[in-house]
Amino acid sequence: MAVAEDKPAAKSSHVSDPALVAFLPSHFDPAEYLNATLPALSLGGRPARGTSVSLADLSSQTQDLLSQLNAQTTRLSAVLTQLTDDILRSGGRLAYEVEVLRGETTGLTDVLKDGLKDDMAKFLPGGLSTDATKDGTASSKSPSETQHSHGAAATEAMQDAAQPLPSSATAAAAAAAAAAAATADTTPDYIISLRTLTTVRTRLETVIKVFGEAMHWTIPPSDISLGSSLISVSAPEPGSDNASLEQRGKDFAAALRSEIADLITGDPEQGPAKAEARIQALRDLALVWKGTAEEKARGKFVEGLAKVAEEKQREAQKEREKTRAKPQRSGSVKEKQAPAKEQGRGGFLENLGRIRGFVE
Known part of the structure; x- marks a missing residue:
C-alpha cells in the first residue's frame, strides 16, 4: 500500500528529517506506514514476488526500523524537555517584565491625567477638549465674538491691576498687567501646543531615564526568595544565563x-x-x-x-x-619635662648657697 501523496512541509527544524515526514500528516495511519515501509512477506507454499522477503529478513528489517524510530523518539523527547525548561526558566523573567511595563504604563497614564493637569491649566485655561460638540461650538464662533472675549479678558486683567497701590509702583504694575494681557491675547495656538508638547516630552524623558537606570541596576537572582516569585524555577545552572x-x-x-x-x-x-x-x-x-x-x-x-x-x-x-x-600628646610630654629641669636647677643653687655659708 502507498502512503498518501500530500506531504506537508515541516514547520520546525527538529522534524525536518526525511524519516519523520510520514508522521506529519494529521491523518497518519500506522498500518499504512508499515505496509509502505516494509517489504511483503513471502509464504512457503506460494511463489515469491520481486519485493517479497522471508520471515527472518522481514523481522530483521522491522527491528532496524523500530531502532531508528526509537532513536528519533529519544531525540525529540530531549528537545521537548529542553524547550520546556527554557520556557519555565524564562517565565519568571517574562512575567516580571510584564509587571514592570504595566507599572510604567499606569504611571505614565497617571502623569498624563493628573501630573500635567496644572500645566495644561497654565497654558490652556479651558483645558484640552475632546468632545466633538465643544470643538464644533468653538469653531463656529465668529471673529467678533472671539475679539469680544479677548477684550473682556483684557478688561478683567486691567481691573485686577487697578487696585490701590503706592504711587511709585502704580505705573509699573499697570504696564506689566497690560503687557501680560497683550501677550495672552497675541500668543498663537501653535506656541501653546509647542509648550504643551515640550512639557510632555520632558516628562517622558524623565520616565525613560528612570527606566534605563532601573534596567541597569541588576540584582542576583539568589537574593530573591523563590516563594515570592511568580513562577518557581530551578536554581541557576553553570554556564546558563542565570549564572551570568x-x-x-x-x-x-x-x-x-x-x-x-x-x-x-x-x-x-x-x-x-x-x-x-x-x-x-x-x-x-x-x-x-x-x-x-x-x-x-x-x-x-x-x-x-x-x-x-x-x-x-x-x-x-x-x-x-x-x-x-598625636601633636597634643607630644606637646604635653615636653611641658612636663621642662618644670623638672627647673626644679633640678633650683636645688643645685640652694645646695651651693648652703656650702658657701658653711665655709664662711
Missing part, C-alpha cells in the same frame, strides 16, 4: 559599595553628603519595584549601603581623632 546574571548582579553590588566607600574616604568634608545623596537616589529608584518580588531584596540592599556609609564615617572620624591627638 548572578555574577553581573554581584559585580554591580560590589561596585556600588566601593563607590560609597570612595565617596566618604576621598572627601572627608563633602563625601558623606554625596554618599547620602547617592543612597537616597537608589532608595527612590527602588520604588520602581514596589509590589514586585524584588522589592524586599532591593530595599535590603539599600539599607546595607546605608550601614556601610555609617561604618566608613565612623572609621574616618576615628582616624581624624587619632591624627589630632
